[in-house]
Amino acid sequence: MEYSVHVRMNERLFLRNPEGSELGRRIVRQGILLFNEIGFEDATFKKLAERIGTKEASIYRYFENKHRLLVYLVTWYWQWLDFQLIFRTNNLIDPREKLERLLRLILLIDLGTPLANDIDLRALHNIVIHESSKAYLTHHVTEDNRQQLFKPYKDLCGRIADLILEYRPNYPYAQSRASSLIETAHYQAFFMQNLPSLTDFGVTDPDQPAGADKLLTFVRHLLFSSLDADPHCF
Template sequence: MELLIRIKMNENLFLRDPESTELGRKIVRQSILLIQEMGFEDFTFKKLAVAIHTTEAGIYRYFENKHRLLVYLVTWYWNLLEYQVLFQINNLTDSELRIRKVIELLSREMEESLSGNDIDYKALYQIVIAESNKVYLTKDVEANNKAQLFKPYKDLCARIADLFTEFNPGYPFPRSLASTLLEMAHFQYFFMNHLPSLTDFGKEKDTTKLHEFLEVLVFSNIRNGK
């Protein structure tokens, strides 16, 4: 699927819009590759500067620190995933089918050419799987929340929660289940590939089994809710 998508990002995420210059675009694209390769802890602006043949000072003109850059990358993913959800369920009228489509999207890797640009979305997906909880598990979470840095994530959870309520208006925990679904999809994917004894499908490493598990998790809850 080849789609050209322009994502508008929260201006609190950056000092200068990285999509406005060639250097900024290099910072975003190369940082995805480096963080996916070495992990967020070992990633530094110094290493990024060497990779894109610039200076650390040049990178700091766009992002105040590497955590804010990580928030930017993960937020980009959430924006894109919400677009995917809307695109895929737009012509579906049955609430159960809409939920099943969302679960399908959450249990597979993002398509590499999804947005029609040169971002490596497979690498970005791996970053979200391994690093996304570092975005909000910080002492600055309230301040960052006030700056609406997590709005795309919360909007996506709310949209999924609305689908659960549409399916069963009496279900009492739609938002809790929506956020659990998003996090569970990531944790189980990570466990499947790295800590297989924590899953029931680690041996085969089969995302079909992950998909089945997530469907059971969701529908056993929303069908039984009062």
């Protein structure tokens, strides 16, 4: 089933709202495919312009540079994920079941549709795994944070922390566990594909059932072994 998700983006991310024109939407959607295919470092606005049949200058009317486009894409994903977390846990009562649903969502397991607003979610998910840390590992991170460019990620981590506290109200590290859960899942997925000696999984594609199951088992252990620990350890 296909569905539409309206994501309201921080206006500081762009010079002109890409969702307001056909060209802008193509820049975003083809930008995802380009970043996914050749990586952030090798991607250029010139290559993107050639891909969509426009001039390089046209892309600069929407985004100041490719880093801004990357932050836009990653931010869109965090907001989409936050919406999905609300939607997929709203009718659940058991706190553990909510956390189980969260883990599968982070790993994009049981995704009902590969597209949202014509955006290739699996390609975007792969970009998040490979490139998302480059959005904030910069010298201008403080200024970007002041402009609230990372607020959607913070909001998502805050929502996950609330689910953790619903399961274990006295857990003192909910916010840290929330952010580390996402980052660990993504780093382990990256290692599985590229640096398998840093995992216990070998060379495995995390998008395939076998790889996804192994990673799910690991992040489940990571989460619940800490939440179910002896409370005197806190």
